[in-house]
Amino acid sequence: MLATPPLAQVFEAYKHRQITLTILGSGAWGKALAHIANSNGHAVRIWSRSGDLPLEDALAGAEVIMSAISMKGVPDLVQRLRGLNIPETTIFVTATKGLDPETTLTPSVIFQRAFPNHAVAVLSGPNLSKEIEAGLPAATVVACANETAAEAVQHVFAGENFRTYRSSDPLGAELGGTLKNVIAIAVGVCEGLELGSNARSALITRALPEVMRIGTHLGGQPETFLGLSGLGDMLATCTSALSRNYRVGYGLAQGKSLEQILEELGSTAEGVNTAYVLHDIAQREQISVPISRQVYLLLKGDISAEEAVAALMERKLKAEDYQEILQGE
Structure with missing residues (x-):
């Protein structure tokens, strides 16, 4: 009986041949990623809960399993996967940006x-799915504690118009992409109220250290939040009407109800759930999150868009101390 090769050797081999990839989730993001991998010559299967393909059949022989479903479906999906015999040579990749309400x-x-x-x-990374589908240039980060596995996934998705970078900080990369959705709602409010470019720039600039403060407290590396999966993703999401979270904030500023906005979107805006979970985390960990708190209050209906902006503008006068920014305001 032949001995199983070490994982590093298996992952190294993935970089030099066609691999079998299963994408769990048939939304716009999952389909865009499937198109990239398929264009690179890899065998791609897409599975969804509403489809006809059984999960076991979708996973058969998969060397990389990517989750591209909404946050609310992740815990149940993981439980289903645990019941299957998935070999340790299979790499899991998550492309979901969110926080679980039950466990945070x-x-x-x-x-x-x-x-x-x-x-x-x-x-x-800064990856608006509609632009990816249109073949427009973009870049992303593949982050994994196992560097050889990160390289393998990097090769799966690297393409002519899709640049992939590596990182050893998966939690930081994930938190950057998750927390910026809350900020995008705030920026959408700013735009909906027509407060101008100066206000938008100030808001994004002050939001970055808030995201860094939360992310590093939870275990991410500071430099990660200055890269593509941090600042890069924030800029894309906060400055494009293609962003669902931006559109949530914009709609709230126009006086629409949250229920109406979400119905019009017809898809998930992860920043809404993230704002609620983040509020719980900030209270539990005693983290200063002034921008995210105003978004939370606005989503709850406790304040208006105008009151949220006023609360931020009324904060005490002080010097712009960069160490203080990272440690708490």
Whole structure:
């Protein structure tokens, strides 16, 4: 009986041949990623809960399993996957940006706890799915504690118009992509109230250290939040009407109800759920989150868009101390 090759050797081999990829989730993001991998010559299957393909058949022979479903479906999906015999040579990749309301954990942490012997990677960056589908140039980050696994996934998705970078900080990459959705709602409010470019720039600039403060407290590396999966993703999401979270804020500023906005979107805006979970985390961990708190209050209906802006503008006068910015305002 032949001995099983070491994982590093298996992952190294993935970089030099066609691999079988299963994408769990048939939304716009999942389909865009499937198109990229398929264009690179890889065998791609797409599975969805509403489709006819059984999960077991979708996963048969998969060397990379990517989750591209909404946050609310992640815990149940992981439980289903745990009941299957998935070999340790299979790499999990999560492309979901959100926080679980029950545990306050990110998707990659949920996957890693369920599959402690597997490599779990995060794909995150300034990646608006409609632009990816249109073939416009973009870049992303593949982050994994296992560097060889990160390189393998990097090769799967690297293409002529899709640049992939590596990182060893999956949690930081994931939190950058998750937390910026709350900020995008705030920026959408700013735009909906027609407060101008100066206000938008100030808001984004002050939001970055808030995201860094939360992200580093939860275990991310500071430099990660200055890269593509941090600042890069924030800029894309906060400055494009293609962003669902931006459109939530814009609609609230126009006086629409949250229910009406979400119905019009017809898809998930992860920043809404993230704002609620983040509020719980900030209270539990005593983290200063002035911008995110105003978004939380606005989503709850406790304040108006105008009151949220006024609350931020009324904060005490002080010097712009960069150490203080990172440690708490």
